[in-house]
Amino acid sequence: MAAQVNNDIAEIEEPKIPGNYSARKQNRWIPATIQLSSNEDLTSSQELLVAPRSPVLNNRVSTASSHHHEDVDEIHKRISKFHVSPAQLYSTDSGKLYHAGSICIVLVGQPARGKTNLSISLCRYLRWLGVRANLFHMGDYRREKTNGLPHEFFDPKPESEEAAKARQELTNMVINDMVTFFQNDMGQIAIYDAVNGISSQRLALAKTLNDKQIKAVFIESLIDDEELLERNIADAAKSPDYLNWEENEAIADYKKRIEMVNRAYEEMNEDELTYIKFINFGERLFINNSKHDFLTTKVISYLMNSKIKSGSIYFARCSNNKLKFKSDPPIDDKGKKYATDLSATLLNHFESMGQSSFPKNMVVWTSARLRTTQLADVFKKHGLRVRHRPEMTQMNPGDAEGLSDDELQAKYPVDYANHNLDPYHHRYPRADSYHDIALKLEPLIMEMERMRNDILIIADETILRVFYGYLMASSCTDIPFISFPQEEIIKITYNAYMNKAFRIPIKDSDKS
Template structure:
């Protein structure tokens, strides 16, 4: 093996340990789809082959292809009577669609996938027993149930409203849609059975109950590395309104004044946007939010620390420096330009051009992009755990990795993302995902303008 070749961590992970089927459990409007999207994004960012399989989407496809004239169906979807536990034919169809979706997952896993997520209510012991029995016949596959339980009336009301914009209710008046969806939930509640002894007593079944989006987590029989990663991530989720700011350091090449100007303008921008964010959040949530103290995290490199100077002078800012935010370490190539690397290490230069994601710089401590992701994993978990707003000041490769996580950008595209200097990104986590805004600094006006969010590829 050539000295600069990095072990393909993503493929290696797909080969180690059993494959995993994550089976969601929970009533409608309990945040299951929100959870699986975040979970899939996190696992994919770590380098695992992960994919969501949504039973509701399969049900709707079957409706349009096979049953357009059934009494409980319309051009939009099945109405609440389809989910009545006493509707024998509908129950049989729902179970069949769920099992068909499971077969699709198992086929995908055997074809090379690592983590398949079964996104459905799976609300009865009967359904879950069928899933357990089928997975038990599949070699090299383990199973994990994740139940989402929500008792917070504000979160439930918000989730109910979000459901009205989903595919089952497109084009239907809001009042009529809410009435039908409320009745659908009641039908599910009549037959709902939470995870319990039946699942716990199965030696090969792992489970996790997530109560009020991470406020309480109950894990049972966790055996595999993958399942432990799932539990660890879910334990740190929360829905607290907050902003996550990301930026590279101010300009540093023979331009100290440029760096100081950017730092001062960045502090003004963040302060202004934080005030507006708090006002918006309080107006929409009808409650105050906890937005202090404001955390500023930098690398241990001088140019990021200097960019944080205006924040360090503020009483309500907590500035900390972390080595895991340092730029990718280039080993024997550290401090060299790309032209100098090409001249001195031509084989290494061309090897990196062929596979930037997996290439590891030669020499002691040399890193690859995958190594950077590994050391950033604790940061991502901490950002998910945080209930206050945060500013991260770092470097280009680290910025690419962080933006790939929040944007759910495949790792092979991450390495070519354009992340310019003097640009600040603001991420606002929401129940349906996240809103990303981008601000560009202009030295001529010493201020920022918000830009449209186009592609970062380059």
């Protein structure tokens, strides 16, 4: 029989098990103060909520005339202990979310097995969730601390004393930096990207980390698909190690490096270690000794969805962006003209890349609003699949809609001040925030991770900013100010080491 509760208000008991129960902050975020210039003149809530106060692309100024502007993502930027991620649910005094402690994810695998690609994409996803994660690439340390090394350096068991000493010094440097990240920067996950090909060294690393209360989770990337391996070798030959090299020479040199590693490489089979075998980049997974903690489970879930990307993501604004939030009229003549110009420009872009038409497997995503669904009809005529996603509805300005800047300040003085302090998280009454949009778009972001083909996303600027922020590892202080002029398409290309974005001007089809 269920116990009866007689008192009207139940008391919450003190926790019987010590833990991080009281670590949540009263203020969930540390507001990122935005310095406003004195000559700004915002005239409506649409401009306040939708248009950027300054047109920036990841802190690099970009205007409609800068058509050749290229930007690289910020995933290799080390985040500080004050970092707040775009989709972060809450903050804690310890900096560690989900009560999962400190975890070092150790990549294992021979060269050209996609370790760097995997480490970067995994770091991007974990940061997006709010996990304070940093990358530690052995290759970066090697390039920074040495002026080039013989191939013997890449032998996991080098015969040369000099090569063995260099390997150990660099390894110690990486481990020390990771420990510092955990101890001084409130880090939660360090991702260690190196071959790590010797069993005894993996066991020693796990012990070193465990002695410092850091859990070690190993991910071994294996490839038995020869075609995939050859593609990976071609990508690896474009890494920072081979700047200004001829392609064939770089590939030949990289294959020598693989041969050197293969001499001593030992595949993982240590029963006492927690490891995941990641085969053919997500084709199969084998998990050993999993502790089933929350973050390890999230990592496994991500690995099940992760694919090596071969396409690009294209962003385009929808037409008629000055409508009120609840308005949903059909597309007008100006919008139809924009659709024609947009499709013609994109088709010309693919033709300039040697293709005769749009890629057959290209997908178009739009919101469920008429001005985006009808705009996408032009792409249906080219045989492309179009999907209408209700999650991509623009930001709701709530009670701030239609109010001028002065009216907002007069009617909502506290909200106005808070919005200027933190335009990413703040909501006006009955409005959305960018943070709300980031949480709403997470299922589409995971779907994007599963796809290998080109995607064209047609949506309001508020939606494009959040998608862009994920792909380019933008901070939540930058996202509200990223500029997407309607006369441009933004293209993001996937790269094993970093994503790149550049702008394509939309041409007038009547004049071309």
